[in-house]
Amino acid sequence: QKEVEQNSGPLSVPEGAIASLNCTYSDRGSQSFFWYRQYSGKSPELIMFIYSNGDKEDGRFTAQLNKASQYVSLLIRDSQPSDSATYLCAVGNTNAGKSTFGDGTTLTVKP
């Protein structure tokens, strides 16, 4: 079983729609969860992080965490073509600093 698993893509949504990206993790002791966006050929950039169960909203982005189900998701409302990228779920579970990344889900927003 992969440590961090993301829904296989690619995911394609029309402009203005809601994009839903999912991630599950295997280490029940994981404490912090991050979503990064990576444009092709570029480095990952942080979108959101979440530590507590429930929802966290930031503009058009909402992260949802359910530790009992070991599940974290990212919703993108009013998707824009500029949101087209690969979205990486990362889990922080050690005090030493290691974050474990999923394979990523590639999102395409069609105008």
Place this chain on the structure above:
Amino acid sequence: EPEVTQTPSHQVTQMGQEVILRCVPISNHLYFYWYRQILGQKVEFLVSFYNNEISEKSEIFDDQFSVERPDGSNFTLKIRSTKLEDSAMYFCASSTGTAINSPLHFGNGTRLTVT
């Protein structure tokens, strides 16, 4: 906004040669990392560094790899004898705290090509 800077942006080397990848983390950050991403694959953890020593390393980070913070600003990754499979994008990252409570700030990466 402060950023992590990496040099060079692209490094081509021959198999068996030594390479040094350089990074300047964000100045008030305390934790430093190297990750790599082979083309089309996921971002993989190599090593974390705190208080002038390695705090954690992955299976990938074998004896061919070493890290150093030679002065107050630079953080380097050395690969002693490069292999073809070392070809990848290498990302330096830094954070204010551990992975438990701090997101990573990535540099733009160094694309290493081993021929």
